[in-house]
Amino acid sequence: MKIICIGRNYVEHIEELGNERPEHPIIFMKPDTSLLRNNEPFYYPDFSNDIHHEMEVLVKIKKEGKSIDKEFAKDYYDKVGLGIDFTARDWQTKLKAKGYPWEIAKAFNGAAPISHFISKSDTDVTNINFRLEKNGQEVQNGNTGLMLWPIDEIISYVSKFILLKKGDIIFTGTPKGVGPVDAGDRLVGFLENEKMFDFEIK
Numbered sequence: 001m002k003i004i005c006i007g008r009n010y011v012e013h014i015e016e017l018g019n020e021r022p023e024h025p026i027i028f029m030k031p032d033t034s035l036l037r038n039n040e041p042f043y044y045p046d047f048s049n050d051i052h053h054e055m056e057v058l059v060k061i062k063k064e065g066k067s068i069d070k071e072f073a074k075d076y077y078d079k080v081g082l083g084i085d086f087t088a089r090d091w092q093t094k095l096k097a098k099g100y101p102w103e104i105a106k107a108f109n110g111a112a113p114i115s116h117f118i119s120k121s122d123t124d125v126t127n128i129n130f131r132l133e134k135n136g137q138e139v140q141n142g143n144t145g146l147m148l149w150p151i152d153e154i155i156s157y158v159s160k161f162i163l164l165k166k167g168d169i170i171f172t173g174t175p176k177g178v179g180p181v182d183a184g185d186r187l188v189g190f191l192e193n194e195k196m197f198d199f200e201i202k
C-alpha cells in the first residue's frame with residue numbers, strides 16, 4: 001500500500017505558514033514504514049527539534065482505479081479515518097528554502113499515525129467536524145467542507161498520475177492550528193464525537 005498526502009488544502013493553514021495558494025493540489029507521499037497504528041506511541045526523532053502535528057482526515061481506497069472521473073470518485077473509497085501528518089518543520093523549512101524536495105521532513109519512521117476507519121456511509125464526507133486535543137486542550141479543529149479540493153476531486157486528480165490500489169490511504173490536508181509536540185505530550189483526535197486515536201509522544 002501507499003500513503004498519498006495532500007498539502008495546502010485549507011486556506012487558513014496556507015496563511016499560517018505564509019504559503020502561496022496553489023493552482024493544483026500539492027501531492028507528496030509517505031512510505032508504509034511511517035505508519036503507526038493502534039495508538040502506538042510516537043518516538044521523538046533525534047534529528048529534529050521541531051516536530052509539528054498536522055491532523056488530517058484520511059480516506060481508504062477500496063478498489064483499483066486510474067484517471068477516475070470526479071463524479072465516480074465516491075465508488076473508489078468506502079472508509080474515512082483520522083491521522084497525523086507529523087512534519088519535521090525545521091527540515092521542511094530549510095529544504096523548501098533551497099527548492100529541494102522536503103520528503104525527509106514527512107517520510108520518517110512514525111510520521112503517519114492513523115486511527116481505525118469508519119464507514120463513509122455513516123457520515124456526510126463533505127461536512128465532517130474533526131479536532132485534535134494536545135494534553136486535554138484543543139489545538140486544531142476543522143470541517144471537511146472547508147477543503148479547497150474536496151475528497152472526490154482529490155481522488156480524481158491523484159488518479160490521473162498515480163494508479164490507486166485497494167488499501168491505499170490518502171491524507172487530505174490539515175486545517176489551521178499546526179504546532180509543535182514534545183516528549184510527554186498526549187494527542188487525542190476526534191471525528192465528530194468519536195474518539196479516533198489517543199497516543200503519547202515519547
Ligand code: ZN
Pocket residue numbers: 005006007054056085171173174
Ligand atoms: Zn499535512
